[in-house]
Amino acid sequence: MASKLSDRWQTQALSVFAVREILDRPLEDESAQSRIKQIGMVNILYMMHQAHQKLTLSNVIEFTGMTRGGVIETMELLVKRGILTESLGKNSQGRGVARHFELSSRLLDNLRVS
Known part of the structure; x- marks a missing residue:
């Protein structure tokens, strides 16, 4: 089990990764507000x-x-960046289609190394 100190380092590493990944690599026609929203969303998702x-x-x-x-707009941008992966599955009632997201293995691997 990870210590509290390693949890803190992982959280800081995530913040640094998100800021660098999003601010250093803006997508075409993307606003500054959109990038800031993505940084916040990555932290919430983590x-x-x-x-x-x-x-x-x-x-x-x-x-x-x-x-x-x-939420859809922000999540789609994070998928486009490769920070999230998306899959389709059944909704909670088992009838319709629901979108499921996961933090990408690339992001999680970066956090484990840090």
């Missing part, structure tokens, strides 16, 4: 990941209070 919460649109909307459109 907190949810650490708490073993599923990274679904509904859970992120509930956690952040953002609109569905705002």
Whole structure:
């Protein structure tokens, strides 16, 4: 089990990684506000990941209070950057399709090395 100190280092490493990845590599036609929103979202998603919460649109909307459109827009940019991976599965009722997200293995590997 990781110590509290290593948890703290991982959180700091995540913040540095997110800032460098997003600010140093802007996407075409991307606003500064969008990049800042992505940095915040990465930190929130990591907190949810650490708490073993599923990274679904509904859970992120509930956690952040953002609109569905705002969450989708930000999550899609993080997928495009390779920070998140997306898969489709059944929703909680087992009837419709739900979008599931995970932190990319590249991101998690970077945190383990740090």
